[in-house]
Amino acid sequence: MTIKENADVDRSAAGIVARLERLPVSRPLVWARMVVGSATFFDGYTTLAIAYAMPVLAKLWQLPPSKVGLVISSGYLGQLIGALFFGWLAERIGRLRTLTITVSIFAIMSVACIFSWNATSLIVFRFIQGIGTGGEVPVASAYVNEFVGARSRGRFFLLYELLFLVGLVFAALIGYELVPRFGWQMMFWIGVVPVVLTVPLRFFLPESPRWLLTHGRIPEAEDVISRLEKDVTDRGIELPPPIRATGIVASFERGSWRDLFSGIYRKRTLTLWVLWFCSYLINNGLATWLPTLYRTVFNIPLRTSLLYGLIMTTVAVVVSFVCAISIDKVGRRPWYIGAFGLAVIPLGVLSIIGASTAIQVLVFATCAYAIIQTITYSLYLYSAELYPTRMRAVGAGIGSAWLRAGSMAGPALIGFVVAESGVHTVFLSFAVVAIVGAVTCALFATETKGRVLEELSP
Template identity: 60%
Template sequence: MTTYAAGGPNAAANANAALLARLERIPVTRRLSLIRIIIGTATFFDAYTVLVIAFAMPKLVTEWQLTPVWVGAILSAGYVGQFIGAILFGWLAERIGRLPTLLITIVLFVSMDVACLFAWSGASMLVFRFLQGIGTGGEVPVASAYINEFVGARKRGRFFLLYEVIFPVGLLFAGLAGYFLVPAFGWRALFVVGLIPAVLMIPLRMLMPESPRWLAAKGRFDKADQVVSMLEREAVKEGKPLPEPVAAPVDAQPTAASNWRELFRGIYRKRTLMIWGLWITVYLVNNGLVTWLPTLYQQVFKLPLQTSLLYGWITSAVGVVASIVCALSIDKVGRKRWYGIAFLAGTVPLVILAALGATTATQVVVLAPIAYAILQTIAFSLYLYSAELYPTRLRAVGTGFGSAWLRAASSAGPLLVGFVVADLGIRYVFAAFAVVTLLGAVVTMRYAVETKGRVLEELSP
């Protein structure tokens, strides 16, 4: 036990409150920006890895003679693995720390990227993508908890979402890589590019400190103090303003052990079920759209491979633009209001597509990206919102559980499209997606909690 906690629970709570007060007023320094860049690099390639199979798939359909059901199964396999990874690594991050867990996830998804290079059939690709998904599923929720724990309430949304916007940029890059590399070099070139994080991330992680909030939650106040003191010294050295600490809300159980069952007790039960509903609805639609569209353009509308890939890239591109707008605005608008409006607005182009019948590629390439872009502002910012809903002892595991439903919904989306296209036709895909999106709006307006501008410990005692 450290000297801070020697006086018992009250001393530990007071030490934690003092530490948080110091941390809340630290400005964005070069160190914090560097952390965002390093973690962002891993997240960039996580996003790239998630989507790259969609741009390889039109080629694999021809090479391996895949049926629509096989296509849906392969696209879904990675998300099933991500479901497991999100829960597993969220739990692990609460026990061994954010940084060791991030390293494990990166090594796992990079090693499986190598395995995908040597896939020889639909079955082998399905297995490798499932295993790779375990690593990719764990990286983003743990990274989200880690970054949230460094930044004060007033600047948390903007700082975090300017990191998180790298995820849709990674999706965009996957589209560009698919467009230029697949026709010239084949689908394996896409997985070669995915090896870059192995070169970049492992040495750069040495520059990142462990989360001071996690250290304090484990009773390691001396280590937490060292991290906060380092950030304070760097702020002063850079000439940044460093106001006097303002008393932060006191966590009555700052060193309490993490227990996943607490997610379903007290105020956290309603929050947990609410955030699960948001993850499921928005990702069932968005990942169903973005992973299937390149194949739909080629198989349903008989467009050339390169045109199909270009149209798929357009969807990712408008998603990036919408995400940047959200990152710059959500601290002013608020989470609950933004999500409610976005869900309702995203329903409109899906309803129009269903009404028109989605009979031409033009209808789809105009309206589907609009729906995707609007909903992407919710999808990419849910990691911010999830991390705000839980205390430090539950943050990684709560975000992991929530994003596990992202993976489950993302797995269901491509399967849904595959079965509906094969049995009913494309218009009914958009009709089903419109119903799901409307359900997301109802969950938001009835149950969402506003977190804008509030200290994490105030939100989650």
């Protein structure tokens, strides 16, 4: 390709990005958000479904606490692998194809879980299912972000992420209403629904124009933008002139995992990993273990134990919405320090008073869970702010792998601690983890409030 041809390609890429940035929300974009958001919703549902099947399975299969922990943790081990692999795959074959694969995996393996005959078979099926769920969220987040202009990306992203939390609430609601009536298999039957999303994902949604640009597929990217523009102008909306950005080329510089440990990014990477690990160890440990705890330790009715889980996840969604509309004013670093610090209080109280009644656990564990959820909920946004474009996907993908590691470690830790020291020690362990998170934020976290991405990440 000649120098002139290279220049023409660069100008085309810059022009396409400028045209994308000026677009308002259009019907094709709403459709894309709805379909991908539905997949993310069911990813949240699938993540928590096992928590509401385990109270029945623990009694049915006579499972000790350590075995319950392995069943729950197996899904998170798969999610860790999925987050690493599918983040890499999406950069090579495209966001849309990768999403189709991940949604298909976790839906098909939901069917397999229905026919589990013992703990070992369920562990295997949950592990494979986790590979799909672990890959879906980071890839879906990248896909949605790459269609939205800078002016509305922040608030839109957090409200989009809320769908994952609503999926958790839906899992709790289904568990409360249907498991006592129809059995534990109902949790997994509902999880089959996402398989119908693979058809619109594959045939009706456009590929990310930004991904197309990074692979030099200029005509395809231009075609996607033209269709979005046509939908807007057909509705009588006049588009403003595009403001062409500088430095946008068809073949962007690509980062690697090694870049995460160079210069200013080394401290950011290690700090981010600690935040992912600590927050998810606490929250997914609580979310997946408490319904079984209510049932097996306090011997309360199944329906009541599932209701307690529904209350906890619903409160967390409300608090997360408050976070979405407040964190831009408060700032990321102060919010995270405060959230970790506040969570120590209810967790410490449960440890001191011995967590002797189910009501005590419900009240104080719900407070801790809802507070920490504001951290887990916003870490994808924070991750994107800490890295430049050339390594943003790599940073988010490997960072989210640490959230899976934390999610896997939580149930395993609980199973071990309960067997050795009792329930109250679990809450003490979680309080210590929250202190580690708060201290790490106070010493090392970078504040990103109100700062331009290019200023933060040169």
